[in-house]
Amino acid sequence: MTPAEIRDEILDILDNIAPDDDLSNLKDEIPFRDQMELDSMDFLDIVMELRKRYRVQIPEEDYPQLASMQSTCTYLAPRMLDLERIAR
Amino acid sequence: MIAGVAPRDLPDHQRVVITGLGLTSPNGNTWEAYREGLLTGRSGVREYEIRYIGQTLAGVCDFDPLKYQSRKESRRGTRAGGIAIYCARGAVEHSGIDWDNTDRSRVGIYIGVTEHGNVETENEIYEIKGYDYDTAYWSHHHNPRTVANNPAGEVALSLGVVGPHYTIGAACAAGNAGIIQGVQMLRLGDCDLALAGGVSESIHTFGIFAGFKSQGALAVHTDPTRASRPFDMDRNGIVVSEGGCLFVLERLSDARARKAQIYGEILGYAMNTDATDFVLPNPDRQAECMGLALRRAHLAPSDIDIVSTHATGTASGDSQECIALRKVFDGSGGTRFNNTKSFIGHTMGAAGALELAGNLASFQDRTCHATINVDVLDPDCALPGLILNEPQELSHANTILNNSFGMLGINSVVIVGRYT
Numbered sequence: 453m454t455p456a457e458i459r460d461e462i463l464d465i466l467d468n469i470a471p472d473d474d475l476s477n478l479k480d481e482i483p484f485r486d487q488m489e490l491d492s493m494d495f496l497d498i499v500m501e502l503r504k505r506y507r508v509q510i511p512e513e514d515y516p517q518l519a520s521m522q523s524t525c526t527y528l529a530p531r532m533l534d535l536e537r538i539a540r
Numbered sequence: 541m542i543a544g545v546a547p548r549d550l551p552d553h554q555r556v557v558i559t560g561l562g563l564t565s566p567n568g569n570t571w572e573a574y575r576e577g578l579l580t581g582r583s584g585v586r587e588y589e590i591r592y593i594g595q596t597l598a599g600v601c602d603f604d605p606l607k608y609q610s611r612k613e614s615r616r617g618t619r620a621g622g623i624a625i626y627c628a629r630g631a632v633e634h635s636g637i638d639w640d641n642t643d644r645s646r647v648g649i650y651i652g653v654t655e656h657g658n659v660e661t662e663n664e665i666y667e668i669k670g671y672d673y674d675t676a677y678w679s680h681h682h683n684p685r686t687v688a689n690n691p692a693g694e695v696a697l698s699l700g701v702v703g704p705h706y707t708i709g710a711a712c713a714a715g716n717a718g719i720i721q722g723v724q725m726l727r728l729g730d731c732d733l734a735l736a737g738g739v740s741e742s743i744h745t746f747g748i749f750a751g752f753k754s755q756g757a758l759a760v761h762t763d764p765t766r767a768s769r770p771f772d773m774d775r776n777g778i779v780v781s782e783g784g785c786l787f788v789l790e791r792l793s794d795a796r797a798r799k800a801q802i803y804g805e806i807l808g809y810a811m812n813t814d815a816t817d818f819v820l821p822n823p824d825r826q827a828e829c830m831g832l833a834l835r836r837a838h839l840a841p842s843d844i845d846i847v848s849t850h851a852t853g854t855a856s857g858d859s860q861e862c863i864a865l866r867k868v869f870d871g872s873g874g875t876r877f878n879n880t881k882s883f884i885g886h887t888m889g890a891a892g893a894l895e896l897a898g899n900l901a902s903f904q905d906r907t908c909h910a911t912i913n914v915d916v917l918d919p920d921c922a923l924p925g926l927i928l929n930e931p932q933e934l935s936h937a938n939t940i941l942n943n944s945f946g947m948l949g950i951n952s953v954v955i956v957g958r959y960t
Contacts, residue, residue, distance in 0.1 A: 471611040493616070496680045504677060 453532045455525045461537075462524055465501045469494050480521040502528075506535045546838035547807045548960075552793035556723045557959055559800040560637070560788035561737075562630025563897055564623060566599030566781050566884045571634070574894075575901040577883060578909040579931050583765035584884045585779050590746045591666065593753070597764045598743040599781025599885035608698065618660060618685045619741035621694030623784040623890075624651055628695040628735050635788040636800060637733070639699075648731030649692045649705035650721040651786065652714025652738030654889035654946070656707065657686035658745040691739050695786075703731050711946025712850075713811070714738045715785065715892025716954045720809045722789045732794060737893030739784035748888075752778055755819070757854050759885075768886070769913035770851035770858050770879045771921035778852045779885030785893035802959040804900055807939070808837025814949025821857055826864035826951050830941065833953035834868070842872040843939055844955070846908050848899045849879045850943040851921075852886050859920040861943065866923070876925045876932065879911040892944030896954060902937040903958045 453461070463475055466488070473488050484490050498518060502508045508531055510518070517527035547555065561571060566584025568574030577584070588598035605614045605622045608629040614622055628649070632639050664682050671677040684690070692705040704725070710717035715738030722736025742748045752758040759777040761767035768779040795802055810832035814822035834841060847865065851858040869875050880895040881887075887894050902908055910927045917928065938958040945951050 468615075469612075471615065489612070493680060493684075500677070500679065504671070 453535060455529050458525050458528050458532055459521060461505070462498070462521060465498055468501070469497045478521060483519045484521070505537050506532060507538060508532055508535060547805070552796065553791050554727055555792035556726050556789055556806045557792050557795050557802045558787050558804045558806070558900070558956070559790050559795050559802055560631045560635025561785060561803070561897055562627040562632070562634055563783070563785035563894060564601045564603040564626055565783045565887070565894055566601055569601070569603040571897060571901065574898060575905070578880065578898050579907060581910070581912050582883065583768070583912070584781070585764045585767055587764055588743065590743070590749060592746045593749045596749055597759060597761070597767050597779050599779060599783065599887065600743065601782050613698070616681070617694045618690055619744050619782070620653065620656060620691040620739050623739045623741060623782065624691040624695045624786065625698045627737065627739065627784040627786040628699060631735060631786045631788045632699065637788070637798065642733065644700050645702045646732040647701045647703045648722065648725050648734045649695050649701055650718045650725065650734060650736040651692045651695070651707045652710055652716070652718030652889050652892065653688070653691060653707045654711050654714055654740055654742060655709070656688055656690060658747055659741055660685040662745055662747060695735065710952065711948060711950050712886065712888055712891055713944045713946040713950045713952035714889040715894065715896070716809070716942060716944040716952035717811065717892070719787060719789070719806070719893060719896070719954055720811065720952065722787070723806050723809065726789060726791055732790070734789040735786050736789050737784070737786040738889040738891070740782050740888035740890045742888045743780050743782045748780055752780065759853055766913050768853050768882050768884075770849070770853045770882055771911055771918055771926065772914045773916040773918045775853045775855065775858065777854055781885035781887040783884065783887035783890040783894050785890055785897045787893065804903060804956040805959045806954065807839065807957040808833040808955035809953060810836065811950070811952045814951065816949060819947050821860045821945060822949060823860045823864035823867065825949065826861060826943070826945060827867040829951040829953050830864065830868045830943070833941065833955050837955045839939065839955065841869045842874060844869070844872065844875050844941045845934065845937050846899055846902060846940045847875060847877045848895045848940060848942040849877055850891070850945045851879050852881055859918065861945070862921045862923060873924065876908045876927050876934065877923050878909055878927045880909070882912045892942060892952060892954070895944070896940065896942040896956065899940045899942065900956065902934070902940070906934050906937045908932050908934055908937065
């Protein structure tokens with residue numbers, strides 16, 4: 453997956469997690485929590501959705517890497533390079 | 541209740557009154573719509589499909605979950621929580637209380653449930669089946685969604701209530717049990733306002749349908765609206781339904797101080813236990829429960845205008861309740877009997893509260909709604925005052941006795957009177 457594809461996937465996940473938020477103006481370099489109402493359970497939703505969709509495993513110590521869109525894409529790019537979404 | 545003192549002779553701070561209610565029923569999402577459905581014979585039962593069971597019948601609510609919740613809140617919580625929030629916030633609005641200036645530490649939330657957690661557990665097991673039962677895919681939402689206090693806790697979050705909140709697990713007696721808990725906590729001074737009643741999300745768990753089916757107690761009928769037919773010769777079981785009803789309960793002194801409209805007064809209640817069987821009812825204990833509630837209310841059976849029966853449409857349960865009713869009400873010529881499940885099915889943990897709410901409107905319209913779907917009355921259920929198929933206008937409607945019984949032999953009775 454390209455970083456752009458990863459970004460689209462994260463946006464889709466965020467749209468499910470925070471359906472009341474307008475994500476069109478999301479700033480990639482600013483932490484999600486500074487732009488959206490996200491709590492720890494929501495972050496776990498991101499981790500779980502990535503696991504379900506791509507079988508990508510994110511260890512707990514790496515959770516801080518998911519703070520912003522930019523850091524998330526940077527972190528996931530090498531890990532999802534050869535991954536495709538699993539059809540369910 | 542204080543022994544020896546009639547409820548209406550108690551001081552105002554010991555008298556508990558209903559000052560509001562919110563509900564969702566398979567045939568109405570407001571008290572007015574629900575009552576109109578009960579008086580016009582509108583059923584809330586429809587065809588329904590659920591995993592592993594396939595096509596069946598159920599009472600399904602169509603309230604707008606986004607009326608009081610954001611989409612995120614609705615997604616985060618449970619169906620029972622969403623129902624409870626809809627009912628609680630509707631009840632607060634209906635009560636007319638100045639909520640912004642209400643001390644939230646003095647509000648108690650007491651919600652009866654038949655069961656809670658089965659829906660989410662079934663969903664998670666179904667989900668991880670797609671991952672070879674790898675529990676790494678089990679949701680972190682499972683525990684907060686399945687803790688037994690969930691529906692009450694979701695109400696507390698939604699309304700900012702910081703007083704006590706919990707559910708009361710009481711099988712299908714739970715709606716009455718929630719009300720009774722609210723009354724007791726008000727009398728103990730544990731809260732100043734109680735949100736009390738019951739909710740059910742049970743139609744979203746296939747297990748409850750499968751269990752009743754295995755028990756030979758799941759209703760089937762070619763016409764869904766005719767499937768729930770307590771007291772009819774051809775009744776063949778329960779229609780499982782979802783729903784909820786929460787009352788605002790206050791001490792009479794508080795209600796009068798804020799000039800609240802009072803819809804009824806809790807005059808008596810009782811709970812007891814059969815201790816004889818897991819599922820089969822015991823009419824002796826049911827009769828004793830009604831008798832205890834009547835004694836506490838300082839009322840004779842003939843003082844009761846309407847008995848809201850529990851009957852669910854099973855062969856045994858209906859006739860056993862009628863044995864109990866005859867024991868208590870033999871000779872009470874003016875007492876009328878009806879059954880609300882014939883319209884909406886069995887709303888499980890909500891049943892006691894919803895069925896009371898359906899009848900509570902009779903204090904205003906002086907009409908007893910009927911038991912519908914009785915084509916041929918079972919002689920074992922032929923109570924003298926049973927209102928069949930069409931509502932009946934009454935010369936007066938001042939007292940309701942509300943029965944609600946459940947598995948493991950749990951019995952509950954609430955008696956409500958017109959406030960005078």
